[in-house]
Amino acid sequence: MNTRSLVSAAVLAAALAALAAPVRAGGGHAHEHGVTHLDIVVDGGRVALRLQAAGHHIVGFEHAPESAAQHAAWAAAEAALADASALFQPDAEAACRAVSAAVTPPGVGKATHDHGHGHQHHGHAHADHADDDGHGHGGDWHADYRFECAAPERLRGIRHALFRAFPGTEEVRWQLLAPTGQDGGVLRAGQDRIAVPRAR
Numbered sequence: 657m658n659t660r661s662l663v664s665a666a667v668l669a670a671a672l673a674a675l676a677a678p679v680r681a682g683g684g685h686a687h688e689h690g691v692t693h694l695d696i697v698v699d700g701g702r703v704a705l706r707l708q709a710a711g712h713h714i715v716g717f718e719h720a721p722e723s724a725a726q727h728a729a730w731a732a733a734e735a736a737l738a739d740a741s742a743l744f745q746p747d748a749e750a751a752c753r754a755v756s757a758a759v760t761p762p763g764v765g766k767a768t769h770d771h772g773h774g775h776q777h778h779g780h781a782h783a784d785h786a787d788d789d790g791h792g793h794g795g796d797w798h799a800d801y802r803f804e805c806a807a808p809e810r811l812r813g814i815r816h817a818l819f820r821a822f823p824g825t826e827e828v829r830w831q832l833l834a835p836t837g838q839d840g841g842v843l844r845a846g847q848d849r850i851a852v853p854r855a856r
Contacts, residue, residue: 689713690826692818698811698834698852703746703803707737711762711795713824718795720763733797734759736821740801743817750811752803760798813851816843 692709711718714733721727737743740754805811819825830850831840837853 690824692822692825692828694816694818694828694830694850696814696830696832696850698808698832698836700835701805701808703752703805703811703814705744705801705803707797707799707801709797709822709825711797713826714797714822716824718762730761733822734761737797737799740803743821744801744803745815745817746803746805747810747812747814750808751806752811753805754801755804756800756802758800762795762797811852812854813849815849817848819845819848 689710689712692707692713695706697704714737715721715726715729717726717729721730737759738757740757744754746752816828818828826844828843829840830843832838832850832852834853836855839851839853843850
């Protein structure tokens with residue numbers, strides 16, 4: 657990875673941290689059943705997304721898997737969360753491709769899957785995603801994604817499949833930071849597109 661890539665990775669990491677920091681001191685968003693939090697940073701041709709969701713609507717429970725059915729649900733959730741291209745589709749005109757996906761299940765202090773095609777996960781320490789910090793966060797799943805876009809000037813929005821992939825999801829609370837502006841809001845079932853602010 658060259659110096660420019662390292663700088664961009666650091667910038668994206670800092671921007672994601674800045675988005676998440678005001679929400680809850682001590683790391684991450686508040687733990688809420690049915691709610692997925694999504695932070696998005698657009699930086700030139702790179703798009704970074706950070707997801708946090710309570711285990712209750714990801715796998716149906718918030719503890720380590722015990723039965724065979726729970727182990728199967730856990731494995732299926734990890735696989736679904738690791739499939740960046742299935743979960744997120746930036747506008748086709750922007751010619752974006754997924755370059756990494758790192759999933760951190762509850763109770764894991766380090767990402768268990770990194771489908772980075774040779775890219776390493778820089779700047780995102782997962783220590784703040786530990787199992788239980790004493791505030792009831794033991795059931796939270798986290799995932800970090802990166803896309804690279806060949807025509808970033810054509811990126812006007814990102815579609816997601818979170819309601820379809822995880823039917824227990826009631827709403828997606830998102831915030832987005834881009835050189836063209838920042839935005840945020842709440843999506844409910846049937847709302848699958850997040851707009852990227854246009855340059856003024």
